[in-house]
Amino acid sequence: MRIAPSMACLIVATILASVAGAAEQTPRTNVILIMADDIGYECFGCYGSRQYSTPNIDAMAAEGMRFTHCYSQPLCTPSRVKLMTGLSNARNYSAFSVLNKSQKTIGDYFGDAGFRTAVAGKWQLYGAEHYKPRFRGKGTLPGDAGFENFCLWQVDRLGERHKAPLLQIDGKNRQFDKSHYGPEVACDYLIDFMKRSKDEPFLVYYPMILVHNPFVPTPDSQSANKKQKQRNFEDMVAYMDKLVGRIVTTTEELGIAERTLILFVGDNGTNKKITSQLNGREIQGGKGLMTDAGTRVALVALQPGTVPAGRVCEDLVDFSDMLPTTLQAAGAPVPDGLDGRSFWPQLQGQTGTPREWIYCYYCSRPERTKPSRFVRDQRWKLYGDGRFYDVANDVLEKSPLQQVEAGSAAAVAKQKLAAALQSMPSEGQSLLQFDR
Structure with a gap:
């Protein structure tokens, strides 16, 4: 039986309209990116710790995915700048507590894609009142930075962060x-915010106040007792985990868990004043150091029905990978020119296409320190x-390899x-360059 051209056109139009309608009805994936402050991988039960209580994050790992080789920058602002922009510090980090005004962030990208956006916790990217005048107010x-809703400590003023916060x-x-x-x-x-936005696609960026x-x-x-630093730190880890649990539970109560990707990560290693036990080994916090103690962090992902349990x-996961990964998960455009690679x-x-290497450029105070x-x-x-180190067998980096046998794995x-190092910038920038 032959179909008249006009009827064929009508059928095609009906099919296309049906497909388009189905696409419009398919909910877009929400993203919740949680980043704890100053905590290395050694402080989580799902990574082997028996010292700290992290049942909610452990449950995320059991019901989702845990990464063993996620690496941050050694310090908070460098990590945040990298995570939020998908770029190496060598390209856009210029001062502590400053996110350059020229940078496009995760908030911008998600907002442009039609997502509601919120951030809460710690900011420290504007150059607050207590920094030297040459850095004050020079950030973002x-x-x-693309966030329509925010509740943050240390934007333009300092104040307390725990009890009686500003x-x-x-x-x-x-x-x-x-x-x-x-x-x-x-x-x-x-x-x-999640309750108000449950019927719309949203990005929640949660750079936590704890456990700094x-x-x-x-x-x-x-x-x-405020003098019990180790005990209080352990309590702060437990409370941090409790808050993460509240976020996860909220997605379940709102009926949006299956269309919400939750990523939990730490921003750098643990404070040097803290000592932890992990698998029979004592680990001193390495915040600010380029070793595993300063850069290796927990990364746990949860999205029921999507992320395998x-x-x-x-x-390997680098902090620059967070931006392209979350954008791809949300079905939003991923820009060209990023240093990050999606692990969606x-x-x-x-x-996927796993990384063969990661690059870390670190210069915490470009105006006075060497990279x-x-x-x-x-x-x-x-x-x-x-x-050159065999870190798997020398995690403290005490014995650099002086000579390696030709043709060996080393x-x-x-x-x-060496080729990878050559391919990346060796010099960064300083905010003081822009003031001359």
């Missing part, structure tokens, strides 16, 4: 009394000054890493 405000909420500073706990206020804010020093008792601590991934395929149980840099894979690590790795 949250509203100018927080900037949607552009206005608010001083809370002693009955309020800053980390709880930030979490409450995000939960309220000062190490003080939490509302759940049995002792109010109980999976452990040994692929791995989160779906696929092979350090390294390239590494899961086992081998090559510094810009030529030091020699092959060193050649690969």
Whole structure:
């Protein structure tokens, strides 16, 4: 039977309209990116710790995916700048506490893609009142970084972060009394945002206030003794985990868990004043150091029905990878020119295109310090000054390999890493350059 041209056109139009309608009805994936402050991989039960209580993050790992080789920058602002822009510090980091105004961030990208956006916790990217005048106000405000809703500590003012916090909420500073706990206020804010936005696609960026020093008792601590730094830190880890659990539970209660990707990560290694036990080994916090103690962090992903349960991934993950990964997960355009590589395929149980190496350029105070840099894979690590380590067997980096046998695994790795190091910028920038 022949179909008249007009009827054929009508059928095609009907099919296309049906497909388009189905696409419009398919909910877009929400993204919740949670980043704890100053905590290395050694402080989580799912990574082998028996010292710390992290049942909610452990449950995320059991029901989702845990990564064993995620690497941050050694310090907070460098990590945040890298995570939010998908670029190496060598390209866009110019001063501590500053996110250059020229940078396009995760908030901008998600906002452009039609997502509601919120951030709560710690900002420290504008150059607050307590920094030297040459850095003060030279960074970026949250509203100018693509976030329409925000509840943040240390935007333009300092103040307390724990009990009786000073927080900037949607552009206005608010001083809370002693009955309020800053980390709880930030979490409450995000939960309220999620409830209001449950029928729309959203991005929640949660750079947590915990577990950064000062190490003080939490509302759940049995002792109010501020001098028990180790005990208080352990309590802060437990409270941090509790807040993460509240976020996860909220997605379940709102019926949006299956269309919400949750990533949990730490921003750098643990404070040097903290000592932890892991698998019979004592680990001193390495914040600020280029070793594993300063750069190796936990990364756990959860999205029921999408992220395979109980999976452990040994692929390399760099902080610049967070932006392209979350954008791809949300079905938003991924810009060209990023240093990051998406691991969204791995989160779906696929092979993806794993990294062969990561590059870390670190210069915490460009106006007065010299940069350090390294390239590494899961086992081998090559510094810009030529030091070469078998980190898997020398995690403290005490014995650089002076000579490697031609054709050996070490020699092959060193050649690969040397080429990678050569491919990346060796010099960064300083905010003071822009003021001349």
